[in-house]
Amino acid sequence: MRWYLKQDPDEKTVAHLQEVLGVNAIIARLLAQRDISSYDEAKQFFRPSLADLHDPFLMADMAKAVHRIIQAIETHQSILVFGDYDVDGTTSVALMYSYLRHLGAEVDTYIPDRYNEGYGISYQGIDYAIQHGIKLIVALDCGIKSIEHIEYAKRHGVDFIICDHHLPGDSIPEAIAVLDPKRIDCAYPYKELCGCGVGFKLIQAVHTTLEEPFETIQPYLDLVATAIAADVVPITGENRVLAHYGLQVINSNPRPGLKALMQLYNLNTYTMSDIVFKLAPKINAAGRIEHGNFTVHLLTEETDEAANKTVEKIVRINEERKSLDQGITEEALKQIVDKKLINSKSTVVYSPSWHKGVIGIVASRLIDTYYRPTIVFTDSGEHLAASARSVKNFDIYQALEACSEHLIQFGGHMYAAGLTIKKENLEAFSQKFEEVVTNTINETDLIPEIEIDSKLKFSDITDKFLRILKQFEPFGPGNPSPCFLSKDVFDTGYAKQAGGQGEHLKMTLKQRRVTGFKFSAIGFNLGNQYEGVREKRSFDVIYSIEENNWRNKTTIQLQIKDMQLSW
Incomplete structure (x- = not known):
């Protein structure tokens, strides 16, 4: 490494923090490195307060979303809660489903199948709503680019509320409401919420409108903290407050599903790191190997007995996931050697037999050995699907944009992405990707860095x-x-x-x-x-x-x- x-941060700032806080120079330096320069900022950092949460109605379209949900409840319209199969998506669905049921709503859930439907809002999910007479879909952790899907739903009399946190495209879907702090026209002060965090802001807004005390929705923060940890969003600002109070719920009175997972480990207290490395992989395993519905069922179970039975199934699924992950990683490492890719600036590997649910994990494992931008392909119907992972300071999303002539579709962010290509384009894409990486990456970024x-x-x-x-x-x-x-x-x-x-x-x-x-x-x-x-x-x-x-x-x-x- x-x-x-x-x-060293500004010495005057360090000296000031030492004086007003009564701490030594090392602590003062750590605070200054986190852009904390005053007593009040330090107090806000050390003592996160629910009073620091922003008004949810600062988010664009929030009033429209609240009005439509309350209208559906009052007129006994069924609501479909739709979310992705990863931790952020499934916790979001569990969160919204639990809350709407608490309000007496007629509510159902839908998690797309990773293999038959893929990421995001699916036509199958919309058809499910149509077939069951559902007039409102609340989509969480997805939907910001699903323009054609929303148009299809509108033609069939189905309304959409989108709660997303990914970057929008040039235009946004014509839904009843699109909640996304990253919208250009959204004045919401904090931009780094996860999907579950956006869903919680909607719950907060509905709760405020119904003039209910915040304390009654505070127990839902266990799911929000879980999503914040697993989705690797910044633990700053509002996320720090939500994570702080969510961890309190997790460590004092977690819902049965999380409690059943926690009992697998002999820990006195759970941290965000414990969620990332212990709980999240098991929550994710169901969506990777079987179906995300397992996770939603776990997180919405109301009794310890039912939750324990569901966890037994998820543990078995996770063991299968670990076996697949290990075997595919070994095959991929051998392929890198056999194809003489050791000295390349990027890694692109493919096998038709690799399990689509674990190729993202495998890409991360390969980076542990060969530290460079990595893409792992496998078969997905008539096309190839891949998970891409990057190294620090290299924007893999931009690199994929530079290769877009070879892609059917792609999406993601700076350090992780997914993509689909035609089988016959694999060789051309691999060469182009290597060329882009070679021409744009700094040599020092190919050596892992550790900050002291x-x-x-x-x-x-x-x-x-x-x-x-x-x-x-x-x-x-x-x-x-x-x-x-x-x-x-x-x-x-x-x-x-x-x-x-x-x-x-x-x-x-x-x-x-x-x-x-x-x-x-x-x-x-x-x-x-x-x-x-x-x-x-x-x-x-x-x-x-x-x-x-x-x-x-x-x-x-x-x-x-x-x-x-x-x-």
Whole structure:
């Protein structure tokens, strides 16, 4: 990895924060790096408040959406809640379905089949509404570019409310309401909501109109926090507030479905990271291997018994997903070697037998080995479908736009995208994509970079420092867990390899010339450093500081990101 120590922020700002907050220079520097420069900004950061949530009616078309929903409820019109098969989509559907049922609405749900219908609003979903006499569809986490689908629905007397967070095209669908903070004509102050977040703002607006207290919709924030974590949106502004209070719900009174998933792990407290790496993959597995309906059923179950049964099915599905993921990754890595693609600037691989539901995961796995923009193709009917993943600072969406003459369709954002091509265009596309990447990517961006927030001595890691650091949570994009650099450390003789293949490294570290401080440490995928460590040689480490909960005992653990010999 390339080690990059962030530039020191303005010293006057750091000194001011030290004075008004009574914190040391390291904490003040961490705050300044997050664009916090005053007492009030720090208070808002450390003490997220529901009062900081924006008025939902600042969002374009919100009043229209609220009016149409209330009209449907009052006239006993059935409402179809439509959402995608990923975590953001399924949590959005569960959220809206649960709330509308709470209001007494006649409501049904629809999740498109990943393989037969694909991403976004589908004609099959609209036909389902028509066949069942449904006059209103609320679409979540999709729809902003579904112009022809909305026209089709209108011709058949079906209204649409769209709740999306993706970038619109040149025009927006002619729905009853299009809620998307990224609309050019939308004055909503915060632009980074996930799909479930937009759905929650609609719920908040309906609730306000009905003059109901906010406390009665606060329990729904467990789903919003889950979606924020899984969809990798910035944990800033309004998302930070929603995630903070959502985690409180998750850790105090989660819905039965989340509770059943959480019981698979022996954790005292769940963080955003736990959602990303433990809960979200299982929530996602159903949509990848079977059908997203499994997830919606899980998240709307009303009893622990029913939720536990659904989780048993999802665990089995997830085990199948992991097996597929591992096997396809091995095949793809072999293909890179066999086709002599090791020295390319991009990775494009294909097999007709690869499971469409896991190619996105496989693309991410390949980047772990060959750090470069990566696209994994498989068969999808008469065409090829692919998932694309990128590396830091490289916009893969723009790269696909430059190859658009070879594509049937594509969509996504800077770091992740999906695309479809004709089979006969694969070779031409692969060559063009490699050419675009070669001509536009910086060589340094082909080496993974790790940002260091601050240098740290082990003596700086005091109880007070840790208490304040914990208040920086929830962590995520826009507010990552701080990474620290400590130099000249060594293992005290307890180093060992861990994991099924010895791929991880466990240590107990001390720092030379700093007495009285030692910490347990874990380095994931650093098992190959074991021989150097056991010789008690000095090395420098980059790490985050975490709490390790094991058998009801909480200890401090350094999670090592990278290490190199001291010089």
